[in-house]
Amino acid sequence: EIVMTQSPATLSVSPGERATLSCRASQSVGTNLAWYQQKPGQAPRLLISGASTRATGIPVRFSGSGSGTEFTLTISSLQSEDFAVYFCQQYKDWPPMYTFGQGTKLEIK
Amino acid sequence: EVQLVESGGGSVQPGGSLRLSCAASGFTFNSYWMAWVRQAPGRGLEWLASINLDGSETFYVDSVKGRFTISRDNAKRSLYLEMNTLQAADTAVYYCVREDHSTYVVWGQGSLVTVSS
Numbered sequence: 001e002i003v004m005t006q007s008p009a010t011l012s013v014s015p016g017e018r019a020t021l022s023c024r025a026s027q028s029v030g031t032n033l034a035w036y037q038q039k040p041g042q043a044p045r046l047l048i049s050g051a052s053t054r055a056t057g058i059p060v061r062f063s064g065s066g067s068g069t070e071f072t073l074t075i076s077s078l079q080s081e082d083f084a085v086y087f088c089q090q091y092k093d094w095p096p097m098y099t100f101g102q103g104t105k106l107e108i109k
Numbered sequence: 110e111v112q113l114v115e116s117g118g119g120s121v122q123p124g125g126s127l128r129l130s131c132a133a134s135g136f137t138f139n140s141y142w143m144a145w146v147r148q149a150p151g152r153g154l155e156w157l158a159s160i161n162l163d164g165s166e167t168f169y170v171d172s173v174k175g176r177f178t179i180s181r182d183n184a185k186r187s188l189y190l191e192m193n194t195l196q197a198a199d200t201a202v203y204y205c206v207r208e209d210h211s212t213y214v215v216w217g218q219g220s221l222v223t224v225s226s
Contacts, residue, residue, distance in 0.1 A: 036213070043218060049212045055214065087153060089213075091211035095168045096159045097168075100154040101153070
């Protein structure tokens with residue numbers, strides 16, 4: 001099983017500032033990496049797939065980078081609606097054991 | 110509108126059983142792999158099971174293998190999760206998801222399952 005580790009667990013950032021979230025895989029997943037956003041009481045929403053491709057309707061302030069075992073989600077200028085929990089997910093494994101990271105909570109500073 | 114609607118959640122005693130259903134609409138159901146993902150209270154996301162287009166192949170996380178069964182009825186555009194021998198650790202919100210190239214673009218609203226005596 002590929003273990004995904006996200007850091008930090010909680011990130012405090014001011015609106016308008018940049019946020020950088022990290023995700024590390026226990027073994028290489030290539031670019032088979034997705035990022036999801038989850039707000040309280042809602043289902044997660046896909047932000048990024050293929051490590052760097054924004055999903056439909058996702059604002060350009062969200063960007064993903066990385067490959068292999070190290071990945072980053074960057075939100076360039078935080079808006080109030082961006083404060084949420086973010087999860088990374090690898091989807092390299094076959095059979096499909098698509099493991100998630102434990103999440104990073106992005107909170108208002 | 111593309112939509113997934115779960116039903117069948119609720120409270121059950123340890124050792125009991127429950128069947129979740131997921132009704133799909135707004136897309137060609139039999140063209141997509143489907144999956145179940147759960148989230149324990151205040152915790153992260155856990156992939157549970159996936160099923161291929163015609164239901165002939167299924168995959169499970171080890172923690173539910175032998176206890177949970179994923180199935181689909183393409184004629185009814187529905188996905189199911191049969192859960193047996195439920196334990197307190199199975200308490201979670203269960204999401205039905207559509208797989209798009211192995212990522213989860215479409216999610217249901219979630220169905221809460223509580224296992225408690």
